[in-house]
Amino acid sequence: MADTSSPPVTRRTFLGWWMASLLTALTVAGIAPILPFLWPAPPKGQKKGPVTVGLTKPIDQLADGEAVKFDAPTSPNTAFIMADGGGDNAAGDLAFGGFVTKDKGALHVFAINCSHLGCPIGLNTTDKTFDCPCHGSRFHLDGTVLHGPAAYPLSHLTWKQGTDPNTIVVDGLTLGF
Ligand code: FES
Numbered sequence: 001m002a003d004t005s006s007p008p009v010t011r012r013t014f015l016g017w018w019m020a021s022l023l024t025a026l027t028v029a030g031i032a033p034i035l036p037f038l039w040p041a042p043p044k045g046q047k048k049g050p051v052t053v054g055l056t057k058p059i060d061q062l063a064d065g066e067a068v069k070f071d072a073p074t075s076p077n078t079a080f081i082m083a084d085g086g087g088d089n090a091a092g093d094l095a096f097g098g099f100v101t102k103d104k105g106a107l108h109v110f111a112i113n114c115s116h117l118g119c120p121i122g123l124n125t126t127d128k129t130f131d132c133p134c135h136g137s138r139f140h141l142d143g144t145v146l147h148g149p150a151a152y153p154l155s156h157l158t159w160k161q162g163t164d165p166n167t168i169v170v171d172g173l174t175l176g177f
Pocket residue numbers: 114115116117118119132133134135136137148149150
């Protein structure tokens with residue numbers, strides 16, 4: 001009759017297992033402290049979701065060539081999430097303000113950050129452009145570049161009208177602090 005019992009564990013096999021276990025434990029212990037830096041946990045209370053913003057002028061009363069500025073609510077602290085971007089801006093970046101504008105009949109909602117290096121743009125009511133005070137970039141009201149150094153258009157925000165024309169609802173983030 002054949003012997004079906006397992007072969008005895010030799011000293012060499014035991015030492016091999018022991019070394020493998022030790023190396024695994026050391027690797028895990030060495031990598032674990034680095035993981036929070038590679039994939040940081042979101043701050044406590046941080047949550048993505050729609051942010052309702054009050055406008056100084058109802059959206060259905062915006063005249064062509066007009067724009068109104070809005071800020072991210074601060075109670076609780078929130079930010080808007082850029083839907084796209086180029087230069088200093090990118091999809092997923094945060095913005096703390098924006099503009100809603102009507103240009104040639106179309107409504108646009110942009111993040112306030114200049115695509116050059118991120119300074120907040122301002123509305124030039126005379127020329128009907130968005131101007132950046134930092135290095136002089138200018139943008140058409142449809143967000144495209146009129147004058148550099150910015151090489152990319154303004155970033156859009158994803159939005160919809162709120163329950164009344166005085167509000168819009170923008171994709172954003174409650175910051176949790
Ligand atoms: S940051 Fe706007 S032009 Fe440089």
